[in-house]
Amino acid sequence: MFVDIVKIHAVAGNGGHGAVSFRRAKYEPAGGPDGGDGGRGGDIIFETEAGLKTLMDFRYRKHYKAQNGQNGGSSNKTGKNAEDLILKLPVGTVIKDAESDRVIADLTEKKQRVVVARGGRGGKGNINFKSSTRQAPGFAENGYAGEEKWLVLELKLLADVGLIGFPNVGKSTILSVVTGAAPKIANYPFTTLTPNLGVVELEERKSFVLADIPGLIEGAHEGVGLGHDFLRHIERTRLLIHVLDASGSEGRDPVEDFRQVNRELEKYNSQLAARPQIVAANKTDLPGARQALPRIRKELEKEGYEVFDVSAASNKGLDRLVARAYELVSSIEKQLPQENVEETEKMRYYRFEEEKLFTIEKDGEVFVVKGNWVDRLMAGINVDQDESLKYFQKVIRKRGIIDELKKMGIAEGDTVRMGHTEFEYLE
Helix, strand or coil, X not given: CCCCEEEEEEECCCCCCCCCCECCECCECCCCECCCCCCCCCCEEEEECCCCCCCCHHHHCCEEECXXXXXXXXXXXXXXXXXXXXXXXXXXXXXXXXXXXXXXEEECCCCCEEEEECCCCCCCCHHHHCCCCCCCCCCCXXXXXXCEEEEEEEEXXXXXXXXXXXXXXXXXXHHHHHHCCCCCCCCXXXXXXXXXXXXXXXXXXXEEEEEECCCCCCCHHHCCCCHHHHHHHCCCCCEEEEEEECCCCCCCCHHHHHHHHHHHHHHHCHHHHCCCEEEEEECCCCCCHHHHHHHHHHHHHHCCCXXXXXXXXXXXXXXXXXXXXXXXXXXXXXXXXXXXXXXXXXXXXXXXXXXXXXXXXXXXXXXXXXXXXXXXXXXXXXXCCHXXXXXXXXXXXXXXXXXXXXXXXXXXXXXXXXXXXXXXXXC
């Protein structure tokens, strides 16, 4: 079964906690702090693999969690970093953030990698908090939580040429004849429920990938019939072969079929409608085709389309069709989408828009301080240790939270909530 879109939950590893430790030497009974930092949590990484063709593995397992970093130790020992969790994807997969629908990465090459969830930083050990006024800090930083995301994985076929048209016009038969692929073929609409791929080989070093796309009906741009499933798979193709039933065996007008399919493309994505097309007037061996062909050719060639008379059932005219398709594909530069990423070798990191460190809103009489930075800060604070709380107060004052609370009219004794912890505000 072909699976082309799934939703999964990815959680990167948490950072290890920093250690609280003091040197204990024979002649140094009151040694200074030597607590080491925690290790980094593992990232969630996707990597493309050439042999994969579907997203089937992700249908049965939805949740993925990377390992946590180890805690720091005494003698300034840093905890071990966790191993990254590397998940394999087919080439042609688009990764989206499920909440915002923003594209994180568009994986179009073999062995391409992208980090989708960063592991949490390890907490600092107490050796980092020693200062001229704090000689023996009795607190350390907790490890930071790893990123957590719901992701949508969407596989788009990387075909060079797509066969489009109404259901039951002969697309699957054409694919089977020119590529040797074996799609299921029967005489009823929507025989093809998922795209089929094949390689057309003209001669040595001359070939292209051909996709038989599921049939399109009116309203597909709104999801009617196979709708978006159809349209998603032709976004990558460089050339479209528009297959028509020249015989009118289904009781439809082939010219009107042609225009209706293109209207659906235009409504879904105007760039698709502008994609180069050639026309395969199929089923020319059936009664009615001879009378219809002159009108099909006249009307569509007048609009600038090349029309090829073919019969997939009797293998007539297909050589000319695929030869012309190869010429056109070779002349069309492959356009790859540009992503908002920074690339180091083949590792990509997605960069969302810069966000505010914090926002403050009121929930009844409570001042609520929110933000990813706030969550990370609270994860590193031990509220049961006085020294850790003093450090926390210093940080929020430096970052402007106290000033913002004052602007909002906070008074002594009011309650402030940060994360899952509530504090009483004191001047």
